[in-house]
Amino acid sequence: MPRIERRVAISNVTQYMNQCGRIRGLLSHGLLGLALLSSVGFAAAKMAQQADHRTLQEEAAAFHVSPQRLQESRRYLYGGILWGSVADFWLMAALAWLVLGGHSARLRTWAKKGRGTEPDEISSARTIAIYSFALLTFLLLAELPWSVGLGFFRERAYGFEHRTLTQWCGDWGKSYVVSVIVGVLLIEAAYALARKTGRRWWLWVWAVCAIFALAGTVLEPVVVEPLFNHFTPIQNVALRDRILAMAHRAGVPADNVYEVNRSRQSGHTNAYVTGVLGSQRIVIYDTLLQSETPDEIMFTVGHEIGHYVLHHVWKGYLFGIALLGFFLFIASRIFNALTRNPRYRRRTGIASIADAAALPLILLLLIALAWLAQPIENAFSRWEEHQADAFGLRICPNPVAAVTGFEKDVRTDLIAPDPPRWVEWWFFTHPSDLHRIEYAERYCARHGIEVPPDVRVP
Ligand SMILES: [Zn+2]
Numbered sequence: 344m345p346r347i348e349r350r351v352a353i354s355n356v357t358q359y360m361n362q363c364g365r366i367r368g369l370l371s372h373g374l375l376g377l378a379l380l381s382s383v384g385f386a387a388a389k390m391a392q393q394a395d396h397r398t399l400q401e402e403a404a405a406f407h408v409s410p411q412r413l414q415e416s417r418r419y420l421y422g423g424i425l426w427g428s429v430a431d432f433w434l435m436a437a438l439a440w441l442v443l444g445g446h447s448a449r450l451r452t453w454a455k456k457g458r459g460t461e462p463d464e465i466s467s468a469r470t471i472a473i474y475s476f477a478l479l480t481f482l483l484l485a486e487l488p489w490s491v492g493l494g495f496f497r498e499r500a501y502g503f504e505h506r507t508l509t510q511w512c513g514d515w516g517k518s519y520v521v522s523v524i525v526g527v528l529l530i531e532a533a534y535a536l537a538r539k540t541g542r543r544w545w546l547w548v549w550a551v552c553a554i555f556a557l558a559g560t561v562l563e564p565v566v567v568e569p570l571f572n573h574f575t576p577i578q579n580v581a582l583r584d585r586i587l588a589m590a591h592r593a594g595v596p597a598d599n600v601y602e603v604n605r606s607r608q609s610g611h612t613n614a615y616v617t618g619v620l621g622s623q624r625i626v627i628y629d630t631l632l633q634s635e636t637p638d639e640i641m642f643t644v645g646h647e648i649g650h651y652v653l654h655h656v657w658k659g660y661l662f663g664i665a666l667l668g669f670f671l672f673i674a675s676r677i678f679n680a681l682t683r684n685p686r687y688r689r690r691t692g693i694a695s696i697a698d699a700a701a702l703p704l705i706l707l708l709l710i711a712l713a714w715l716a717q718p719i720e721n722a723f724s725r726w727e728e729h730q731a732d733a734f735g736l737r738i739c740p741n742p743v744a745a746v747t748g749f750e751k752d753v754r755t756d757l758i759a760p761d762p763p764r765w766v767e768w769w770f771f772t773h774p775s776d777l778h779r780i781e782y783a784e785r786y787c788a789r790h791g792i793e794v795p796p797d798v799r800v801p
Pocket residue numbers: 646647650728731
C-alpha cells in the first residue's frame with residue numbers, strides 16, 4: 344500500500360479519536376485499541392512484504408501478470424482491509440455512542456410516544472417496533488458514507504463498478520427496505536421470547552436467530568436475489584450440456600444452468616450452486632462466462648458443485664449458528680454484569696434485557712465478538728473452500744484449467760495471490776491463490792498431468 348494512503352487512514356483514525364473525546368469506558372477504549380492494533384498490523388504487513396527478497400518483477404513473472412497489475416491487486420487488498428476495518432470500528436463506535444451517551448434510552452423514550460420517561464423493565468411490542476425501525480435506519484445511515492465510499496467510488500476507481508451513482512442508490516434503497524423489514528421482524532420475535540424467559544433469554548434469542556437464518560437460506564435465492572438481477576437459462580447450449588453432464592455425474596439433480604446479469608453491477612466474476620429443499624440451481628455470472636475459457640468454467644462450476652455435494656450450505660449454517668450461540672452466551676454474561684452495576688444503569692438508562700434501549704449494547708457485543716472471531720470463521724470457510732477445490736479438480740475434465748483460472752483471478756478480479764500468512768489467516772475466506780495453485784499443481788503431478796511451463800507457478 345502506498346505510504347500516502349496509509350497516512351490518510353491514520354489521520355482519519357486520529358480525527359475520529361478526537362471527536363470521540365466524550366466517549367469513555369472500557370468498551371470504547373477497547374475498540375480504539377483494536378483500531379490501533381490493526382494499524383500496527385498493517386505496518387508489520389508492509390515490513391514483511393519488504394523483507395521478501397524477490398523483486399516485484401520476479402513475483403509478477405511467477406504469476407504471469409504485469410508488475411503493475413500485481414501491485415494494483417495488493418493496493419486493492421490492503422486498502423480494502425484497512426477501510427473495511429475502519430468501517431467496522433465506526434459502526435461499533437456508533438453503537439457505543441448510543442449506549443454510553445444515554446442516546447439509546449432517549450430513543451426508547453421517544454419510541455414510547457409520550458407514555459412516560461422511565462426506563463422500561465419490559466418494553467411493549469409497539470415500542471420495540473418503532474425503536475428497532477429507528478435504530479436500524481440510524482445504523483444503515485451511519486454506515487452509508489462507508490458503503491458508498493467502498494462499495495461504489497472505490498470499486499469504480501478500480502474499474503469494477505458498472506452502475507451510475509443513481510442506480511447504486513436504487514440498489515442500496517432496496518437492500519435498506521429488505522434489511523429493515525427482516526430486522527424489525529427478527530427483533531420483535533426475539534424480544535417477545537426474551538421478555539418471558541428472564542436470565543435464559545439468550546437461548547431463546549438464539550432459537551429465533553436460527554429459524555430466521557434458515558428461512559433466509561431458503562428464501563434469499565428465490566425472493567431477494569431476483570430483486571437485483573435477472574436469471575436466464577445459459578445461452579451456450581454446448582457448455583450447458585457439459586456442465587449438466589458433470590453435475591449429474593456428481594449426483595446433483597439440476598436440470599438447467601442459469602446465467603445472471605451481474606455485469607449490471609460490476610466486473611467481478613463468480614459462480615454458485617444454490618437452493619435447498621428442491622430448488623437447486625447452478626448459477627454463473629455473465630462476467631465469468633466472458634472472462635474464463637470453457638475448461639476454466641468447468642473447474643469453477645465443479646468447485647461449486649463440490650460445495651453442494653459436500654453439504655457446505657448446511658455445514659456453514661450449523662457452524663454459524665453454533666458460533667452465534669456461543670457469542671450470545673458470552674454477551675449475556677457481560678450484559679448481566681454491566682446492568683447489575685447501579686452507576687452503569689444510571690448512565691445508560693438501560694433497565695433490563697427486555698428494555699428496547701438494551702438492543703445497541705447487545706448488537707455491539709455481538710459485532711465485537713464476531714470481529715474478534717474472524718480468524719475462526721475464516722479458517723472454517725477456507726477449509727470448506729479447499730474441500731471444494733479438491734472436488735472440482737477430481738470432477739473437471741482438465742485440472743490444468745484450475746491453475747490458469749486462479750492465475751486469471753489476479754488479472755480479472757484483482758485478487759492478490761500471495762498475501763502474508765497472517766493476512767490470509769485473519770481476513771481470507773478462501774485460501775490464497777498461491778496456495779490454491781500449489782495444491783492444483785500437486786494434484787496434477789500426482790495424476791501424471793503435465794502443467795505446461797508457461798502456466799506453472801514456480
Ligand atoms: Zn467456493
